[in-house]
Amino acid sequence: MEGKTIEKLEEQAYEQQFIKGRPWWQEIVLVCALMAPNFVFGNEYLLLVLPFLLLYFDYAFWKPFLSNPRQTLVSKGALRYFWPVILFVFLALMNKIINGGEISCLKDYYAAFYLIPVLLFTGNRLFTQRTYVVFIAFVLIETAFGVIQYLTNDRSLLLPLTEETHIQSKALLYDSRVYGFGVNSSVFALHVFIAFLFLLAAGFKRLTYWLVFAGLIGGMILSFGRAVVVMSVLFFTLTFMQLLWNNRKELKQFIGHRYFLRVVLSAVLLIGLFVSPWMQDNLARGGKTEQLEYNDLAFSWDTIPMSCSEQHALPLKEPSQLDTTTTLSRNFLELTKRINTSGRKLIWLNYVDYLSEHPWTGNGSNKLQFRALDPKTRKVNLIHAHNSFFVFFGSHGFILGALYLLLLLVWWQRKNTAIIGVILAYSLLQYGIFWGFSLMDIVFMAALMAPINLLNIGYKR
Numbered sequence: 001m002e003g004k005t006i007e008k009l010e011e012q013a014y015e016q017q018f019i020k021g022r023p024w025w026q027e028i029v030l031v032c033a034l035m036a037p038n039f040v041f042g043n044e045y046l047l048l049v050l051p052f053l054l055l056y057f058d059y060a061f062w063k064p065f066l067s068n069p070r071q072t073l074v075s076k077g078a079l080r081y082f083w084p085v086i087l088f089v090f091l092a093l094m095n096k097i098i099n100g101g102e103i104s105c106l107k108d109y110y111a112a113f114y115l116i117p118v119l120l121f122t123g124n125r126l127f128t129q130r131t132y133v134v135f136i137a138f139v140l141i142e143t144a145f146g147v148i149q150y151l152t153n154d155r156s157l158l159l160p161l162t163e164e165t166h167i168q169s170k171a172l173l174y175d176s177r178v179y180g181f182g183v184n185s186s187v188f189a190l191h192v193f194i195a196f197l198f199l200l201a202a203g204f205k206r207l208t209y210w211l212v213f214a215g216l217i218g219g220m221i222l223s224f225g226r227a228v229v230v231m232s233v234l235f236f237t238l239t240f241m242q243l244l245w246n247n248r249k250e251l252k253q254f255i256g257h258r259y260f261l262r263v264v265l266s267a268v269l270l271i272g273l274f275v276s277p278w279m280q281d282n283l284a285r286g287g288k289t290e291q292l293e294y295n296d297l298a299f300s301w302d303t304i305p306m307s308c309s310e311q312h313a314l315p316l317k318e319p320s321q322l323d324t325t326t327t328l329s330r331n332f333l334e335l336t337k338r339i340n341t342s343g344r345k346l347i348w349l350n351y352v353d354y355l356s357e358h359p360w361t362g363n364g365s366n367k368l369q370f371r372a373l374d375p376k377t378r379k380v381n382l383i384h385a386h387n388s389f390f391v392f393f394g395s396h397g398f399i400l401g402a403l404y405l406l407l408l409l410v411w412w413q414r415k416n417t418a419i420i421g422v423i424l425a426y427s428l429l430q431y432g433i434f435w436g437f438s439l440m441d442i443v444f445m446a447a448l449m450a451p452i453n454l455l456n457i458g459y460k461r
Contacts, residue, residue: 011451018452019203021130026057030126031134038187038439047437051118054125061125081449084407085117092365092400100364105308112367112436113396119437120411123445132198136212139195142180142188143219149178150222159183173224173282180223186430189225192216193426194443196232197419200239200263201454213266217273226283227429231422233274236267238418239455246453304373310380313371314354322349344386351390355398362397388427392434412448418455419447 021027030053037046055062065072072078092113103109149157153167156179170176180188195216204212220228240263247254254260273279350370355362362368368391370383385391393401412420423444426432432440447454 014450015452018128018454021128022057024130024134027128027130027134029053030057031131031138034126034135034439034442035138035191038182038191045115045437047122047439047442048115048118050126050442051122054122058125081120081411082117084410085120088400088404088407089113089116091403092396095361095365095396095400098364099361100366101312104311107308108312111365113365115437119441119445120449122437123442124449126442127446129201129203132202133204136195136198136202136216139191139219140212140215142191143215143222146178146180146188146219146222149180150176155179155185156183172285173221174285177224178222180219185223186225188219189223189228190430190432190440192219192223193225193228193231194439195219196235197422197443206258206262209262213269217269224282225430227426229274229279229283230429231426233267233270234425235418235422236263236270238421239263240267242418242453243455246456304380306371306380309369310371310382312366313369313382314350316346316370316372316383317350317353319346319349322353347383347385348387348390351385351387351394354394355390358394358397360397360399362393362401363395365396365400367391368394384431386430388430388432388434391431408448411445413451415450415453416447416455420444423447 022030030050033049033053034047073082092111096111100111145157149155150167154161155165155167155177158181159165159179165179167176167178177185178188179185180191182188182191199209199212199216202212220232243254243260243263244251347370351368354368367384372381372383373379374381385394392404396404423432423440427434427440433444435441
């Protein structure tokens, strides 16, 4: 009984802090630090300014823990979060040392899993309702910039105008997608997707909510990530179901509430957009067929100059080099034969092939990537799976991969099922989570560790 009382008090304290937030200028600084690396598609270490800012801005919260480290290290929170993640990092490091291949440059000493403890720290403290509002405001500004890019037929305006960045056709949304403030449309689409996840808990009044909702729909169309379109529909559908469950004891009162009507109408509008013939044609890319071949095989990798990272990436195999007769491969190809996956079929088959040969240790806990030669520029392209789970299990193998998934279950507070579920689903179609320390990783970990149902905040407000 006492334990439940303490847990309830902790939830109330978290909710009060979430709604109150920090001073606006601090929230703006944190969101800038959170989003800036995405604009240049930067590495994880560019985000490391975030935990230092959180230590400074929230020092009053952390002071009791830092003043008595011995007690902190044996606390309930440490036993649940700190020591399990230290164990995982240690095991992954052993895997890297034993099975990770030779060290040929300074960058080889680094691995993304080193930053998982920092990820837990940042996800636990970063977000408040004001953080959500500032993030959404940034995305709306980015969307407005995207409108200018679309009207001027320049995908970027920040990069040199080339054949790739010049919009040559507007027949399909895929052909006319813009970059926003990022270096490609996928980054812009990711920002829009996360803004949708934040929208209901941001506490906007009715008119403001619908204006923001319309702006995000515009951003979704301009950036046109098919995964974002599908997952936005799924998110509001799951949110509807979760809110019904969370408020089942006062269902009549909740169904008549304007917040419930807001969720229902949002879901209906997105579903209507999704099933419209215009959107279905764009999702199918006008019925264009997909070629599995990527490389021009008439070359030798020995003749291509490569960086250290490119050398460690595995050559992407063509269909003729893969065993596509296995049950998994045949079922996959049959399932996706009418879907243009933008080359993902070939990439996923390469990951399946690698995992079948290295199931237990993966790539020695080094991030598994493939390399291919761009047929136009003759430059080396590093290719990831566009699927978080393929990359994660391919990097760590099934043993460490299963252990980490078990840790996620331990850390999950049994809240925010809709947010967590849709991020996991998104990560089946894109490289969303498991980067190590990234924007989506932080959002996912924050939802996983939050002791309150964030979607209920809008209802209570």
